[in-house]
Amino acid sequence: MTDPELVRAYHGYIDCLNAQDWPGLDRFVHPDVAHDGKPLGLSGYRKMLQADYRAVPDLHFNIVQLVTKAPQIACRLRFDCTPSGTVFGLPVNGRRVRFEEHVFYTCDAGLIRDVRSIIDTEAIKAQITRT
Amino acid sequence: MTDPELVRAYHGYIDCLNAQDWPGLDRFVHPDVAHDGKPLGLSGYRKMLQADYRAVPDLHFNIVQLVTKAPQIACRLRFDCTPSGTVFGLPVNGRRVRFEEHVFYTCDAGLIRDVRSIIDTEAIKAQITRT
Numbered sequence: 001m002t003d004p005e006l007v008r009a010y011h012g013y014i015d016c017l018n019a020q021d022w023p024g025l026d027r028f029v030h031p032d033v034a035h036d037g038k039p040l041g042l043s044g045y046r047k048m049l050q051a052d053y054r055a056v057p058d059l060h061f062n063i064v065q066l067v068t069k070a071p072q073i074a075c076r077l078r079f080d081c082t083p084s085g086t087v088f089g090l091p092v093n094g095r096r097v098r099f100e101e102h103v104f105y106t107c108d109a110g111l112i113r114d115v116r117s118i119i120d121t122e123a124i125k126a127q128i129t130r131t
Numbered sequence: 132m133t134d135p136e137l138v139r140a141y142h143g144y145i146d147c148l149n150a151q152d153w154p155g156l157d158r159f160v161h162p163d164v165a166h167d168g169k170p171l172g173l174s175g176y177r178k179m180l181q182a183d184y185r186a187v188p189d190l191h192f193n194i195v196q197l198v199t200k201a202p203q204i205a206c207r208l209r210f211d212c213t214p215s216g217t218v219f220g221l222p223v224n225g226r227r228v229r230f231e232e233h234v235f236y237t238c239d240a241g242l243i244r245d246v247r248s249i250i251d252t253e254a255i256k257a258q259i260t261r262t
Contacts, residue, residue: 003200065235065247067198067205069134074198074205076235076247088253102233102249104196104207116196116207118233118249122219 001110006068009110010075014061020053022046030111056083064100073105073112088121092128099123132241137199140241141206145192151184153177161242176246187214195231202238207231219252223259230254 001009013028025046033045040048053059058081065076078100083092099120106114132140144159156177164176171179184190189212196207209231214223230251237245 065203065237067200067203067235069198069200072196072198074233074235100247100249102205102235102247104198104205104233106196116231116233118231118251120249121253 001070001107003068003070005110006070006073006107007066009107010066010068010073010105011063013112014063017049017061022050025049028112030108030113033111033113033115035115036117055085055087056081058082071107073107075103075105077101077103088119088124090121090124090128092124095128097124097127099127132201132238134199134201136241137201137204137238138197140238141197141199141204141236142194144243145194148180148192153181156180159243161239161244164242164244164246166246167248186216186218187212189213204236204238204243206234206236208234219250219255221252221255221259223255226259228255228258230258 009028016024016028026042029042029045031042033040033042035045035048038044056079059079060081062078062080063075064078067074078098080096080098082094082096084094086092100123101117101119104116105112140159147155147159157173160173160176162173164171164173166176166179187210190210191212193209193211194206195209198205209229211227211229213225213227215225217223231254232248232250235247236243
């Protein structure tokens with residue numbers, strides 16, 4: 001895959017998440033995908049994302065900065081949402097929070113195979129402490 | 132700057148940090164650098180790094196994953212260190228902690244001008260809670 005193809009594929013992946021098109025996830029994610037070193041596989045990865053949507057019903061993935069060099073992708077994702085209960089161990093309880101996630105992906109045959117993510121939980125904490 | 136030049140420059144930057152070569156920082160960092168939206172400028176950026184070394188005397192920057200597409204750089208940095216007191220609001224107090232930082236840089240004329248960073252404070256918290 002060329003870099004422009006990878007950019008297009010990544011946008012397709014993000015559109016797939018935002019549409020909650022779970023059957024379509026296999027067009028972007030490798031059957032043996034791992035997340036932060038955990039070998040979830042496609043079905044485990046899908047379950048993780050579905051759980052994210054249950055915790056944050058208005059979840060929406062926004063690409064802020066995208067750096068691609070095949071087979072690698074790095075992305076800053078921004079969220080602006082109202083998690084209903086506790087997320088990342090933080091009692092957000094319906095408040096509106098804005099935060100980023102910085103994610104690195106390695107692809108294999110054009111599919112996301114390894115994901116390394118850090119979520120800015122400090123930003124969320126600061127927002128729920130302040131309000 | 133081409134992508135391979137940017138990779139070389141970034142390795143030079145990391146070597147500069149690890150050598151604590153503060154006068155040499157201007158070879159890599161723009162005079163008007165901003166960090167997470169804060170316009171620190173080169174002198175403020177240098178002070179931030181010097182403060183990091185005071186808090187973590189055995190600080191060492193290790194590149195784990197590097198994605199470059201000029202003028203952008205994304206890097207996973209790994210740390211294995213023993214902060215002497217409190218860092219990121221966490222009472223580490225000399226315990227050994229291992230964690231990552233995911234950083235995105237935008238360069239201008241080959242110099243780092245914008246830095247966006249998230250540190251995996253959750254990993255640190257888990258380690259100091261466990262030990």
